[in-house]
Amino acid sequence: MKTCLVVDDSSVVRKIARRILEELGFSVVEAEDGEQALELCTKSLPDAILLDWNMPVMDGYDFLGRLRRMPGGETPKVVFCTTENDIDHISRALNAGANEYIMKPFDKEIVAAKFQEVGLIQALSAESA
Amino acid sequence: MNQPDYEFLRKLLRDKSGLDLSADKQYLIESRLLPLARKAGLASISDLVQKLKDGSSTLISQVVEAMTTNETFFFRDKVPFDHFRDVIMPELLKARANRKSIRIWCAACSTGQEPYSLAMSLKEMSGALSGWRVEIVATDLSQEVLEKSKAGLYSQFEVQRGLPIQLLVKYFKQAGELWQINSDVRGMVQHRQLNLLHDFSQLGTFDVVFCRNVLIYFDQDTKINIFGRLAKLMEPDGFLVLGAAETVVGLTDVFKPLADRRGLYRPSGVASTAKAPLPGARVAVGN
Numbered sequence: 001m002k003t004c005l006v007v008d009d010s011s012v013v014r015k016i017a018r019r020i021l022e023e024l025g026f027s028v029v030e031a032e033d034g035e036q037a038l039e040l041c042t043k044s045l046p047d048a049i050l051l052d053w054n055m056p057v058m059d060g061y062d063f064l065g066r067l068r069r070m071p072g073g074e075t076p077k078v079v080f081c082t083t084e085n086d087i088d089h090i091s092r093a094l095n096a097g098a099n100e101y102i103m104k105p106f107d108k109e110i111v112a113a114k115f116q117e118v119g120l121i122q123a124l125s126a127e128s129a
Numbered sequence: 130m131n132q133p134d135y136e137f138l139r140k141l142l143r144d145k146s147g148l149d150l151s152a153d154k155q156y157l158i159e160s161r162l163l164p165l166a167r168k169a170g171l172a173s174i175s176d177l178v179q180k181l182k183d184g185s186s187t188l189i190s191q192v193v194e195a196m197t198t199n200e201t202f203f204f205r206d207k208v209p210f211d212h213f214r215d216v217i218m219p220e221l222l223k224a225r226a227n228r229k230s231i232r233i234w235c236a237a238c239s240t241g242q243e244p245y246s247l248a249m250s251l252k253e254m255s256g257a258l259s260g261w262r263v264e265i266v267a268t269d270l271s272q273e274v275l276e277k278s279k280a281g282l283y284s285q286f287e288v289q290r291g292l293p294i295q296l297l298v299k300y301f302k303q304a305g306e307l308w309q310i311n312s313d314v315r316g317m318v319q320h321r322q323l324n325l326l327h328d329f330s331q332l333g334t335f336d337v338v339f340c341r342n343v344l345i346y347f348d349q350d351t352k353i354n355i356f357g358r359l360a361k362l363m364e365p366d367g368f369l370v371l372g373a374a375e376t377v378v379g380l381t382d383v384f385k386p387l388a389d390r391r392g393l394y395r396p397s398g399v400a401s402t403a404k405a406p407l408p409g410a411r412v413a414v415g416n
């Protein structure tokens with residue numbers, strides 16, 4: 001089973017994300033900020049990381065930079081999931097090594113589409129029009 | 130809704146747009162047409178039917194458009210767009226090396242995600258296309274979706290369905306809450322209103338036809354007729370792309386599926402018998 005680390009300071013968002021990701025077949029680990037997330041990553045690297053931007057202690061952008069400099073830190077697929085919905089933030093995230101970007105609010109369909117985009121899940125079976 | 134009203138609407142929709150409703154879709158008609166009737170100041174479906182019988186052509190178009198399904202998204206089903214990049218374009222680049230021009234038709238473009246996905250794919254291979262002329266003609270029955278397609282404005286939700294983030298950054302600009310596809314990409318797509326039930330030979334000849342998720346609503350004879358006329362307006366070595374739930378198999382032999390390329394078809398060279406629109410469609414009013 002693939003693992004996904006959900007990093008968000010809102011317990012509500014973590015709960016929603018957990019439900020969606022479990023439905024998509026992931027085993028989910030949670031962190032409340034970048035520092036906690038980094039700690040978890042030094043123990044074991046997940047396959048995917050769903051990452052908020054604004055968080056106390058260490059924000060998502062800072063976390064991403066540190067993750068990508070860790071040994072093996074280039075392997076997890078990182079999908080930002082944030083209310084920072086402007087081109088500047090998106091471009092910065094991509095330059096820092098993010099693989100995809102979700103603009104909140106999000107739902108299962110968007111998470112599935114984005115995870116499919118980066119090859120974390122297979123295409124959903126052909127649906128009709 | 131009473132049975133005669135239902136049968137009237139069913140026949141009207143079949144004649145005007147090809148929509149083939151089974152005998153039990155009253156709820157669908159009611160949910161889509163009751164709001165429209167109210168907006169037109171009519172109290173019920175019966176009143177609407179009466180008005181339609183009086184022959185109001187704008188009302189007919191509104192009814193037809195209200196019953197179409199416009200669901201679409203960027204790079205829908207992904208595979209056809211991989212085929213476009215990896216199979217169709219490489220082959221056409223070779224086959225059209227002298228002419229250096231390619232014509233593509235999106236035959237039911239809805240709100241534009243499909244033609245713009247193709248336009249972005251072409252942008253991504255612009256190196257190989259310098260000096261080439263590539264036309265994308267996007268048509269739909271519904272004027273409303275065409276207007277939206279022309280504007281190229283999409284909600285945050287729409288740009289997150291199927292569109293890779295790199296392409297959003299590269300080809301869109303923020304416009305308040307919305308995202309607008311850049312004018313150079315918009316400029317690659319020509320829009321026209323067109324009903325597939327009617328003659329479309331005037332569009333000229335195409336190398337590639339995307340006709341996806343529209344034939345699925347039509348009955349068998351209509352599908353066969355449209356395949357026949359599509360084959361006629363395509364280059365013999367062109368490509369037809371159908372939706373995930375559509376096929377020519379068992380319907381016609383004017384196209385043949387490509388082995389191992391799901392959804393991709395080529396003209397077979399077999400002449401079609403259906404070369405004119407079906408009779409009912411030719412005398413259609415309104416659309």
Ligand SMILES: C[S@@+](CC[C@H](N)C(=O)[O-])C[C@H]1O[C@@H](n2cnc3c(N)ncnc32)[C@H](O)[C@@H]1O
Nearest residue numbers: 146197198201237239270271324325341342343
């Ligand atoms: C489900 S959308 C498909 C959009 C796009 N091709 C895709 O696959 O995502 C179907 C479209 O077909 C259009 N349509 C329905 N009947 C039509 C007809 N008789 N002629 C042309 N377009 C038609 C509708 O207006 C609608 O926009």
